[in-house]
Amino acid sequence: MKRWLSFLLTGLIAFTTACSGSPAAGGGGQKEVLQIGALYPLTGSSALLGDESYRGAELAVKLRNQNGGVAGGKTVELIKTDAPDANAAQAEADRLITQKGVKLILGSYSSSISFAASEVTERNGVLYWELGAVSDQVTERGYKYVMRTNPPASHFSRIEIDYIKDVVAEKLGKNPSDLRIGIVHEDSLYGTTVAEFVKKYAEEANLKLATIQPYNLKSVDLSSVVLNVKEAKPDVLIGVSYLNDAILFWRQAKELGLDVPVFIGTGGGHTMSDFQKALGKDVDGILNVDFPQYEINKEYTPGLDDFVKLYKDTYGEEPRSGHSLANFMGTNVLLDVIDQVGDIDPDKLREAAMNYKLEPGKTATGWGIQFDEKGQNKLGQPYVHQWIDGKLVVVWPKGAALKEVTLPLPKWSERQ
Incomplete structure (x- = not known):
């Protein structure tokens, strides 16, 4: 019921987060900060769509924090990381894990980047939450710690x-x-x-x-x-x-x-x-x-107009593609799962995600959510x-x- 209450209050859907467990001063006391690695191509030939994708995840986190955070008031923080190619993706994923101590990484728009980075996370027992890369191979390798909300190629x-x-x-x-x-x-x-x-x-x-x-x-x-x-x-x-x-x-x-x-x-x-x-x-x-764009039947995509307003208020321009919307929706699902679990534990998050279900036509993309045994959402379709x-x-x-x-x-x- 909490999930649906959040939806009604915001006009958007679901939620997203990750974790480091570090405390942060705020208000009358300290709040725990949950850190999530955000791995995208922010320079190079894929930078425009990489940045547009990152904006979607950033907006989902911003909205959740404005509405009280996750898991009883914990604040979510994205550690923004540039991975313009596969080699950089592996290096940055390793840095996020070994130096920043993250247990959850989201991204990444590019299939080559996702494929490379998720090899690193799998070896380290870190959850990789893909929001935009489409190659089927990302989820076809039998990896335990890869989940993807967007449809594959x-x-x-x-x-x-x-x-x-x-x-x-x-x-x-x-x-x-x-x-x-x-x-x-x-x-x-x-x-x-x-x-x-x-x-x-x-x-x-x-x-x-x-x-x-x-x-x-x-x-x-x-x-x-x-x-x-x-x-x-x-x-x-x-x-x-x-x-x-x-x-x-x-x-x-x-x-x-x-x-x-x-x-x-x-x-x-x-x-x-x-x-x-x-x-x-x-x-x-x-x-x-x-992925769904913005000239679409709004009855099929509840919360889309609210997302566009939030985007324009934050960045001063219209969304540049539906990649931000897809990343926003998928990050919201992740935040909702984190809210259920209470912290960032890769095994618990995966178990909760596997039990998470949402019918098509109930999100800002129009996609539903139901993950198969490989971590692929079965209810996301291109238009x-x-x-x-x-x-x-x-x-x-x-x-x-x-x-x-x-x-x-x-x-x-x-x-x-």
């Missing part, structure tokens, strides 16, 4: 293929088996995992794969990739990119005249407001399968969005959608 790929079969084919006036599917992806763990599942599900659905084009995330010229895609002539192109490479690909697609009837991004850079700012009206019509007049609008599933999708994309020669 396989869910993204499944949604993409289902949407192509159920919606896109009809919009293009073709049978699904006649469609030509292309994949273009950065070649880190994130892009590779999504592409592998797209290939798997496409083959199972008897969809034709016209081309698969991997590229290095740090590439400064994707013209050869664009030309290869152009030669393959896909009806639907699925892209997996971070921000800079997503912008680069689309600029060079325009320069080289690559026209595709349907383009489906897979989160990452295709979600960011900076993607739209860089490309302007050229983004309109692009689809994106991702299909479309860039419409500079905004990323949910178009599928129907319960969360605000508008009907418009396809195909206009050719470059037809755009104003």
Whole structure:
């Protein structure tokens, strides 16, 4: 009942925390401070989405502390840590454990970072709470101390293929088996995992794969990739990119005249407001399968408007992507679990998390919560969005959608 009371009082949902057990002076006495490591890429190529993700966790902690803390008044503190790559992730996770004494680390947005850091936490019996990295391998290794609230890459790929079969084919006036599917992806763990599942599900659905084009995330010229895609002539192109490479690909697609009837991004850079700012009206019509964004049926996402207000009051701007929202929601769940346990004990937290359940449509993301034996939340699903007049609008599933999708994309020669 306490969980639901908190929800009604704040207009948001659940809660988040972690621990060091250090005392802090405050008011008429001392409060125990529970420290949680917060491991994100805050510099480097993933910094924008890394920082946006961190903001979500930071807001959840800020809100909980304002409402009295956790476990009878304990204050939560995030130890903010920069991990721009896998090597740094391992080093920083080790530092947080050995020097700061943390028993709980959250993060991390990047699959490569999550995969590396969670190896360190597992060896040390420290709980790793993932809020944004999507590679299935993060939770498929049989680790005891890894929990993830967001959906994995396989869910993204499944949604993409289902949407192509159920919606896109009809919009293009073709049978699904006649469609030509292309994949273009950065070649880190994130892009590779999504592409592998797209290939798997496409083959199972008897969809034709016209081309698969991997590229290095740090590439400064994707013209050869664009030309290869152009030669393959896909009806639907699925892209997996971070921000800079997503912008680069689309600029060079325009320069080289690559026209595709349907383009489906897979989160990452295709979600960011900076993607739209860089490309302007050229983004309109692009689809994106991702965490829920902000143009969505609010009846399905209670507390979303309150989150946006808190974000704007804190940072002086609109949220830059749904990554902050996903991290906020997942951190709230963690805080709620900590509140039940009373402190940060990895084994007790995992046990409490495994018994934690929340129905879909009851959180600010619309996701439910139910962890499987591997620590993966089974009730978090990506949504299909479309860039419409500079905004990323949910178009599928129907319960969360605000508008009907418009396809195909206009050719470059037809755009104003």
